[in-house]
Amino acid sequence: MSLILSGLDEMRMIRRIRFLLFLILLSGCERDVADGSPVKPYIEPGEVEAFVDRVIEQQVFVEGGEFLMGDFGAEFGEQKIQFDTNKNSKPLHKVELHGFSMSRFKITNEEYQFYLRANGLTLPVEDVESIDSKLFVILSTQPTLPAHVDWYEAENYCSWLGVVSGLPFSLPTEAQWEYAARSRGQFLAVATDDGTYKVTDELYNRNGSGGPQGINISTSRDRKEFAKVLGWTTDLLVSLPVDRFPPNPLGMYAMSDNGFEWVSDWYDPDYYSKSPVLNPQGPSEPVYKGADTDGKYAKVMRGVDYANAQWGGGFNVRREYFNPDVTFKNTWRDKVVRVVTDKTARCVVNSSVSVNP
Numbered sequence: 001m002s003l004i005l006s007g008l009d010e011m012r013m014i015r016r017i018r019f020l021l022f023l024i025l026l027s028g029c030e031r032d033v034a035d036g037s038p039v040k041p042y043i044e045p046g047e048v049e050a051f052v053d054r055v056i057e058q059q060v061f062v063e064g065g066e067f068l069m070g071d072f073g074a075e076f077g078e079q080k081i082q083f084d085t086n087k088n089s090k091p092l093h094k095v096e097l098h099g100f101s102m103s104r105f106k107i108t109n110e111e112y113q114f115y116l117r118a119n120g121l122t123l124p125v126e127d128v129e130s131i132d133s134k135l136f137v138i139l140s141t142q143p144t145l146p147a148h149v150d151w152y153e154a155e156n157y158c159s160w161l162g163v164v165s166g167l168p169f170s171l172p173t174e175a176q177w178e179y180a181a182r183s184r185g186q187f188l189a190v191a192t193d194d195g196t197y198k199v200t201d202e203l204y205n206r207n208g209s210g211g212p213q214g215i216n217i218s219t220s221r222d223r224k225e226f227a228k229v230l231g232w233t234t235d236l237l238v239s240l241p242v243d244r245f246p247p248n249p250l251g252m253y254a255m256s257d258n259g260f261e262w263v264s265d266w267y268d269p270d271y272y273s274k275s276p277v278l279n280p281q282g283p284s285e286p287v288y289k290g291a292d293t294d295g296k297y298a299k300v301m302r303g304v305d306y307a308n309a310q311w312g313g314g315f316n317v318r319r320e321y322f323n324p325d326v327t328f329k330n331t332w333r334d335k336v337v338r339v340v341t342d343k344t345a346r347c348v349v350n351s352s353v354s355v356n357p
Contacts (some may be wrong), residue, residue, distance in 0.1 A: 008340035038299040043118045050116055052165045059101035060251045061354035062176075067185020069095040069178055071317045075165055076187040083189060084317040088269040095175050095185075098280050099352040102172060102180050105242040105250050106259065106344045107157060109140055112147035115157050124153075124338075135234060135341045142230075144241040146259050146344040151299045151324030154262045154345035161347055167355060171264040172348040174319070175280045179303045181316045190314050191255035192216040193246040197309035214308070216246050219256045220308050236306065237341070256314035257307030260322075267298040267321035288321070296323035305342035 068076075073083035083089075116122060123140060139145055149157070155171055162169035171181070178203040181191040188195030199212035199219055211221045222244075223236040232238065240258055248254045255261070265271075265282025286297035298321040304314040326340045349355050 001269045003267075017083045017233055028332070034238070035267055043114075047114075048118060048140045048164055049214055051111075051118075055103070055111070055161060056165065058103050058105060058347055059355050060104050060180075061356065062099060062184065062250065064097045064099040064182050064352060065184055066096045067182070068092050069175055069185075069275075073189070074188050075207055077189065084318050088319050089272070089317045091272055093272055093275055094277050095179070095275070097175060097179055098279055099354075100172075100176055101187070101349040101351065101355050102176065102252065103346040103348070104247065105253050105286045105347050106146040106261065107149070107154070108143060108242055109145050109147050110143035112149065112157060113143075117155070119160065119266050132337065132339050132341050135237060136338075138232060138234060139239055139341060142241075144243070145212060145239045146242055146254075147237075148259070148328040148340045148341065148343055149262070149345055150338075150340055151262045151322075155264070157345070158347040168350040169260060169347050170350060171345060173279070173281055174265040174300050174302065175275075176348055177263050178181065178260065178316060180250060180252055181248065181255040181302070182244060183248050183252075184207075186249075187315075188248070190217065190250060191248040193248065195248075199309045214245060214309070216313065217309060218254075218307050219246060220306070223306070239341075256316065257304055259303065259342055260301035260305050260320055261303045262324075262343065263300050263302055267300045267319075288324075293321070293323040293327035296325070298322060299324045301343065303344075 044235055048333075071082050071084045071089040071094055073079075073081055075092065077083065092338040113123075123136075137150055139148060158169045158171050161167070168231045179185050183190050183191075186195075190197060192198070193216050197217055198215035199217075200215065202212055203210070214222045218240055220236045222240060223238045226240055227234045227236075227238045240254075242258070243253055244258075245254065248255065265280075266286050267286075268287040271283060271287075282300065289295055289297045301322055302318070304318065309316040322343070326343060327336050327338050329336055
């Protein structure tokens with residue numbers, strides 16, 4: 001017990017020193033934004049400390065342990081069939097992780113925009129004519145919706161949390177993400193309260209949205225009705241509040257819907273066949289790029305963008321990937337477009353000591 005307490009005290013001391021250094025930097029800081037004009041952070045030092053306290057309160061400690069990572073459906077699923085037809089979620093392999101803490105929610109617009117203000121930054125909307133950029137602007141107005149970010153933005157946000165908190169914040173590794181989504185590696189197909197999809201038993205409803213409504217995971221109808229309440233014309237291409245449905249048994253919300261989540265790993269379709277057992281970090285250097293990533297090396301994404309229990313999806317073992325700057329050349333429009341509205345993130349604290357004792 002004394003070792004745990006000393007570890008906590010050390011983390012708190014480091015946090016305080018780093019926070020004081022950050023305040024010194026903040027007092028004389030000006031940042032250049034996209035249009036080249038300097039912007040001073042409009043924020044009080046006390047706000048930063050209060051913000052950090054709120055973020056730390058949302059961390060769930062995940063005790064370390066061993067689990068079998070990958071598509072376990074054929075061997076351990078209830079119906080003994082694979083959950084994912086893609087080979088990149090195989091083979092099933094042993095992983096051992098040290099303990100860590102993970103945010104119970106995806107990064108919200110409110111949190112991300114606080115970070116932008118604290119650093120004199122603005123939301124990057126490069127192509128205001130594209131459908132995705134228009135949707136991005138709309139979705140960014142609601143504080144409880146997940147922030148839509150590229151990999152670099154997600155990484156910078158988590159790194160900034162590390163600076164102002166003094167804690168080892170980062171994006172999760174792919175192994176950490178799956179271990180948490182499966183409530184410490186249990187054989188749970190989806191990250192809902194009981195590992196299954198639950199929706200209402202109906203095909204059509206009076207509002208004309210159609211289809212079932214989610215009970216423990218979102219559906220197309222939930223997104224359509226949410227957009228309608230807010231007066232948006234986005235139909236089902238919309239996010240939902242990060243706490244809209246119950247968490248998984250570990251306390252994590254929306255890991256099987258409401259947006260892909262970036263992790264730290266470079267993407268390698270064959271990585272599972274050579275992954276180390278202890279704390280795998282992904283490939284040590286970029287591996288995969290192709291036409292589907294606009295010729296750029298890809299980072300791993302986990303979870304799912306828009307879940308719908310009618311056709312499945314959102315399985316905890318699925319692996320997705322995209323180029324980290326989320327831009328690609330649209331040959332039809334002959335210009336570069338940014339596709340970010342289905343990409344989210346959450347941060348972890350890489351410490352075997354809980355930040356919330």
